[in-house]
Structure formats: structure tokens, C-alpha cells
Amino acid sequence: MTIIVTGGAGFIGSNFIFHMLNKYPDYRIICLDCLTYAGNLSTLEPVMSNPNFRFVKESITDREAVYKLFEEEHPDMVVNFAAESHVDRSIENPEVFLDTNIKGTAVCRNTHAFYSGPSTATPYQTSHLSDFAHVHFP
Numbered sequence: 001m002t003i004i005v006t007g008g009a010g011f012i013g014s015n016f017i018f019h020m021l022n023k024y025p026d027y028r029i030i031c032l033d034c035l036t037y038a039g040n041l042s043t044l045e046p047v048m049s050n051p052n053f054r055f056v057k058e059s060i061t062d063r064e065a066v067y068k069l070f071e072e073e074h075p076d077m078v079v080n081f082a083a084e085s086h087v088d089r090s091i092e093n094p095e096v097f098l099d100t101n102i103k104g105t106a107v108c109r110n111t112h113a114f115y116s117g118p119s120t121a122t123p124y125q126t127s128h129l130s131d132f133a134h135v136h137f138p
């Protein structure tokens, strides 16, 4: 299985990546993260040399970059942790919250819809953390 994990250089996403590579060593995990102030690439240092891991520095709001990544990797699933997550910052600069949390999520969802298509046997999925409890891995 190939999974794109957005926001994987953040707190929850990085722990998810560690967990998945540890529990499912044959899965391919691609981290898509634009490294805002909240993202820290050194957090992912323990998995950087894992052949089943790839880091891509792009924003989920960049439609072309997200489409290109889908073309390259053909993911089975996208787990979307990329977010502006600090509520206090939304008061100072709400636009970036709308861009990432709403537009970026829409880009991920539209890309998965475009690539899954009506005839695909295993449709692509996108999941927010709040949906994660409903995602079951083998």
C-alpha cells in the first residue's frame, strides 16, 4: 500500500509516519509537507534513509504539485494532517487558515476524486484526523 501523509513533519503526522513504517514496513509512505513554522524536517530524520519513505516539500494548496505527486506515486490513500493548527494564529492571520485548512483539503479531495474515478476497484481515500478512527489497516 502507498500512503501520502500530508503535514507529516508536524506533531501528529510524524508520529503517524513512525507508527506506520514500524508496523507496516512494506508500505510506502510519502510525506507531503511545506514546512511552515510548525513543521520540522529533523523530526523525520529517523526515517529519511528508509527506502519506503519519501519526503516532498510542497503545499497541499498547490494543485499542480499535488496532482504531480499522485501521478508519480499512485497512492492508495491520503491521510491529511497538514493544517494551520494554532487557534491563536487564526485571529492574527485568518487567510492562511482558510487556504490550508479549507482550500488545501479541497485540493487533496479533488485530486483523489480525479484519480479514483468511477471504475476504480479500490477508491482513493482522504482522511482527516477526526476520521482516522474509522480507517482500518489490515
Ligand SMILES: NC(=O)c1ccc[n+]([C@@H]2O[C@H](COP(=O)([O-])OP(=O)(O)OC[C@H]3O[C@@H](n4cnc5c(N)ncnc54)[C@H](O)[C@@H]3O)[C@@H](O)[C@H]2O)c1
Pocket: 006, 007, 008, 009, 010, 011, 012, 013, 032, 033, 034, 035, 036, 037, 038, 039, 040, 058, 059, 060, 061, 081, 082, 083, 084, 085, 086, 100, 104, 129
Ligand atoms: N496536536 C493535537 O493534540 C491535535 C488534537 C486533535 C486534532 N489535531 C489536528 O491534527 C492535525 C495536525 O495537528 P498537529 O498538532 O500535528 O499540527 P502541527 O502544527 O504540529 O503540524 C502541522 C503540519 O502541517 C504542515 N503544513 C501546514 N500547512 C501546510 C500546507 N499548506 N501544505 C503542507 N503542509 C502544511 C506544517 O508544516 C506542519 O508540519 C490538525 O488538523 C489538528 O487540528 C491535533
